[in-house]
Amino acid sequence: MKRQIKKFFGTSLSTSGFTLAELIVAAGIMGVVVGGILVSYVRCMELNEASQNKSLAVKAARDRMETIKSTAYANLVSTYNNVPFTVTGFTGQGISYVTVLNAKNTEVVVSVSWRQKNGRVYGEDKNLNGVIDNGEDVNSDGRLNSPVDIVTRIFKRS
Numbered sequence: 755m756k757r758q759i760k761k762f763f764g765t766s767l768s769t770s771g772f773t774l775a776e777l778i779v780a781a782g783i784m785g786v787v788v789g790g791i792l793v794s795y796v797r798c799m800e801l802n803e804a805s806q807n808k809s810l811a812v813k814a815a816r817d818r819m820e821t822i823k824s825t826a827y828a829n830l831v832s833t834y835n836n837v838p839f840t841v842t843g844f845t846g847q848g849i850s851y852v853t854v855l856n857a858k859n860t861e862v863v864v865s866v867s868w869r870q871k872n873g874r875v876y877g878e879d880k881n882l883n884g885v886i887d888n889g890e891d892v893n894s895d896g897r898l899n900s901p902v903d904i905v906t907r908i909f910k911r912s
Contacts, residue, residue, distance in 0.1 A: 803870055807844050811866040811876075811902040814841035814848055818864045819904050822850060827910045830860055838884020845869045847882040851897055858910040865900045876901050 772780075822834050835852040846868030853861045867877025875882070877900030878890050886898055893899065 800870065800872060804876070807846070807868050807870065807876070808902060810843045811841065811846060811848075811868055811900070812904075814839075814843075814846070815864045815866045815902050815904045818848055818850060819862065819906060822852075822862055822864070823906075823908065827860070827908065830862070830908065834862070841866060841868070845882065847879055847884050849879070849884045849898055855907075858912075860908045860910075862906050862908055863897060864904045865898055866902045867898060867900045 818839055822830065825833055831852045831854060834850045836849065838847055838849045841848050846866055848864060848866040851863040851865075853863075855861055865877065865879075867875060867879035867882060869875045869882060877898065878892055879898040879900070880890055881887060884898075886896070890898060
C-alpha cells in the first residue's frame with residue numbers, strides 16, 4: 755500500500771510495504787518450495803545409494819558366476835543349485851540356481867537381493883536369508899528374483 759508521508763520540509767515521500775497477510779502467504783509459499791527441494795535432495799541421495807548397491811550386487815553376481823563357470827560340469831548341480839552366498843560391501847544376499855536343460859546344456863542363474871539404509875529391499879528375498887519363504891516368490895517361478903539376475907548357459911565339453 756502506498757501512503758504519502760509529509761517530510762519535515764513539506765515535500766511528500768511515497769512509501770510502500772506489505773501487509774501481514776501478504777507476508778504470511780509469501781512465507782507459506784517459501785516453505786512449500788524449500789520443503790520440495792529438501793524432499794528432492796533426500797530422494798536423490800536414496801537413488802544414489804541404490805545405484806551404488808546395484809553396482810556392488812552386479813560385481814558379486816559376476817564373481818559368483820565366474821566361480822561357477824570354473825567348476826567341473828558334473829558338479830554344477832550338486833555344488834551350486836539353490837545355494838545362497840553372502841556378499842560383501844553392503845547388506846545383501848545372493849543365491850544361485852542351476853537347471854539341467856539336457857545332457858549337454860545347463861542354465862545358471864545368479865540373483866542378488868539387498869536392503870537399503872531406508873529399509874527398502876531390492877529383490878524378492880525380503881529377509882535376506884537366501885531361502886524362499888512364504889510370500890517371497892512373487893511370480894511363482896521357484897526362484898528369488900532380483901533387479902540383479904545374471905543368466906548364462908554352460909555347455910558340457912565333449
